[in-house]
Amino acid sequence: MHPHIKTLSALCDKPSRIIVGLMSGTSLDGLDIAVCKISGAGINTQCELLHFITIEYCDEYRSKVRQIFAKEHGSIQHLCLLNAWIGRYHAKLVKQALSSFGMSKRDVDAIASHGQTVYHCPKEQHGLADFDNATLQIGDGDHIAVQTGIMTLSDFRQKHIAAGGQGAPLVMYGDYLLFTHEQENRIMLNIGGIANLSFLPKNAALSDIFSSDIGPGNTMMDAFVQRHYSHLEYDKNAEIARSGSVDLALLNALENNAFFAQDFPKTTGPEVFNLDYLSHALSTVSKATHNSKQQSIAPQDILRTLCEFSANCIADAILKLSEHLHDVMVYVSGGGIHNPLLMERLENKLSESLPDASMGSTELLSLNPDAKEAVLFALLANETLCAKGDAHSEQTNMPSVSLGKISFPD
Ligand SMILES: Nc1ncnc2c1ncn2[C@@H]1O[C@H](COP(=O)(O)OP(=O)(O)OP(=O)(O)O)[C@@H](O)[C@H]1O
Numbered sequence: 001m002h003p004h005i006k007t008l009s010a011l012c013d014k015p016s017r018i019i020v021g022l023m024s025g026t027s028l029d030g031l032d033i034a035v036c037k038i039s040g041a042g043i044n045t046q047c048e049l050l051h052f053i054t055i056e057y058c059d060e061y062r063s064k065v066r067q068i069f070a071k072e073h074g075s076i077q078h079l080c081l082l083n084a085w086i087g088r089y090h091a092k093l094v095k096q097a098l099s100s101f102g103m104s105k106r107d108v109d110a111i112a113s114h115g116q117t118v119y120h121c122p123k124e125q126h127g128l129a130d131f132d133n134a135t136l137q138i139g140d141g142d143h144i145a146v147q148t149g150i151m152t153l154s155d156f157r158q159k160h161i162a163a164g165g166q167g168a169p170l171v172m173y174g175d176y177l178l179f180t181h182e183q184e185n186r187i188m189l190n191i192g193g194i195a196n197l198s199f200l201p202k203n204a205a206l207s208d209i210f211s212s213d214i215g216p217g218n219t220m221m222d223a224f225v226q227r228h229y230s231h232l233e234y235d236k237n238a239e240i241a242r243s244g245s246v247d248l249a250l251l252n253a254l255e256n257n258a259f260f261a262q263d264f265p266k267t268t269g270p271e272v273f274n275l276d277y278l279s280h281a282l283s284t285v286s287k288a289t290h291n292s293k294q295q296s297i298a299p300q301d302i303l304r305t306l307c308e309f310s311a312n313c314i315a316d317a318i319l320k321l322s323e324h325l326h327d328v329m330v331y332v333s334g335g336g337i338h339n340p341l342l343m344e345r346l347e348n349k350l351s352e353s354l355p356d357a358s359m360g361s362t363e364l365l366s367l368n369p370d371a372k373e374a375v376l377f378a379l380l381a382n383e384t385l386c387a388k389g390d391a392h393s394e395q396t397n398m399p400s401v402s403l404g405k406i407s408f409p410d
């Protein structure tokens, strides 16, 4: 037997494992690195977040990824080069983080790497008869394993698709394992580039629980700010959006998309919700009003409207799910939680239409809201390594498969 296989087997017998979860999301803001101590598996999982850091990406990373990110066309050579380059770059950031935590590779059992999504296209989106759901995350795990000297699990989304899913949201697994509660109806809301949620009603049949993307979180606001305020990556504390007002005609045009009428669960990405989407909405408005509206809406009003658009998408999804519940607690995570205007608008909409709903950060559940997605990938790796196969039964909306590929360090 190869010693690597012995190491794998011994890992599962350890009382707890140190797994470093890595998340690089659609916002391209930085690499989230969560050092987790995990014991048990399946519904007996216990997870303690020991250290967390987001290491901000350099401009070179952003511009290299943006050459192909969410684009229908681009250089295949660049994609090929980037796959290895990101793997090595992420490994460098992991080594930097571990050293800042006073840890070495010997202190870590495994890395769980999400990689960088460069394209996501469920069938509903691409509509091509010959093809099924597809998604692509790059930053190959072999490079991370060799560069860090740590066994690495990566590329978690492909198996989900192979087993009939859309490759996302995978947060379902973690939310189900850590946060289902017998006495509280819960919605776990993550507002990243794209907003998603997990629906966890109390006393629900497993088949009622699911996760779904719900529309844009920060992605359109970020893209607009990057185009029109060239020195900025995002609208910090919503300072620009607050100075504008909502354009109702534009808001209506933005909300007019078949994605919102699709049943849950569904997935999407910046391939759909991007600046072309905004241009299309603006041109619809200008055609309807017979003038060049595109010119006449001030940038701060467009940004304010995009913020309202995100708040509406999120509120509508929560309202739809909460229709038959008396009370619901919404736990929020992701970078959108730091956008005070978005949070304020969301809270207002919920309190108007759903007086028995409350909203708070996942901090209330002792989980840093910025770390949640990186922790999720550590949990997924732990499942793949140690679950007995009964963690997500056939009755749930989660395909009962182990996710991710294993790369040994040598
Ligand atoms: N102080 C702030 N004010 C306004 N917005 C903020 C602030 N801090 C973070 N954000 C928003 O959060 C975004 C980053 O969110 P996050 O890291 O959760 O996204 P992600 O993980 O890349 O996305 P996804 O989960 O869709 O893959 C930033 O790009 C910005 O839009």
Ligand SMILES: CC(=O)N[C@H]1[C@@H]2OC[C@@H](O2)[C@@H](O)[C@@H]1O[C@H](C)C(=O)O
Pocket (backbone or CB within 6 Å): 025, 026, 117, 120, 135, 167, 168, 169, 170, 171, 172, 192, 193, 194, 195, 196, 213, 267, 268, 269, 373
């Ligand atoms: C293809 C892809 O990378 N999707 C991400 C993205 O970011 C948020 C949303 O869109 C979600 O579906 C998913 O990530 C989270 C972690 C998930 O799979 O649960």
